[in-house]
Amino acid sequence: MTSRFTAPARLALAALLCLPLAVARAAGPADTAAAQTERFIASLHPASGTVAVPGAHAHLALKPGYGFLNAHDAQRVLGELWNNPPDKDVLGMILPSDDPHVLLDDNSWAVVVTYVSEGYVSDADAAGIDYDKMLRDMQESAHDENAERRKQGFPEVELAGWAEPPHYDTASHKLYWARDLIFSQNGDSGHSLNYDIRVLGRQGYLSLNAVAPxxxxxxxxxxxxxxxxxxxxxxxxxxxxFDKSTDKLAAYGIGALVAGGIAAKAGLFAKLGLMLLALKKFLILGLAAVAGLFKKLFRRKQA
Structure with a gap:
């Protein structure tokens, strides 16, 4: 697919995203923001093939054409290129290319990889979850949280519905779903897909959160x-x-992962979710839109 932007335009847009880096270095006439962005991209070194995900006891068997940025480079992309606060919990980033210039392509995506080590998540409840009811609860919670988001300067978020209903593969123990979110701020609004993948393990789960135009x-x-x-x-x-005699059992099941309260961090939404109602490039896909959602649902269930 042909990009809507020329290469210089993409560089200029990326340079705007890393403005703090450019300002800090006080670029002169011969050292443009675009040149700094190009040097930054050249400093990234995506791995290919089978790569380890340190800290998660996991690995990626990358298909030809895919790339993986290690934790250091992924955190630099989030902080220096995309102008987000630092996050030491990010373990890496999956790219649809082994060329890091794909990060400047407005027709591309990236997947942020983190790991939650809160124990073995039982899938005993997977078959009995009423996802339609869960959706209604999530919609209500998302609406109720908008006042707090406005107070903090974040966009309002409404959950339009499932873009893809939750699917859990009992053989691979992998869970994925997608939500259609509507972001709005200062009279400007737009839809974004919120795409989540959870890979369950013995002591926790991998959380893969997609970011894309x-x-x-x-x-x-x-x-x-x-x-x-x-x-x-x-x-x-x-x-x-999993060994039930020695291993920790998480205090929640599959339903809580989909609801998003424990699986995602409110901080990551704050860091990534605002990237661009203004610039119209990257929007967060896969991170919880509702900071207090799980607490609210859990309290309601207890009552």
């Missing part, structure tokens, strides 16, 4: 099965290796 949502949905297939835990750390 809003006009590439169909491509993201088409490519995510590849990402799902490439991701797994190491031998001895897989879901089937």
């Amino acid at each position: 809003i006009d590439q949502l169909a491509k993201v949905k088409a490519d995510m099965p590849d990402v799902l297939a490439m991701t797994d835990f190491d031998a001895g750390q897989r879901y089937v290796d």
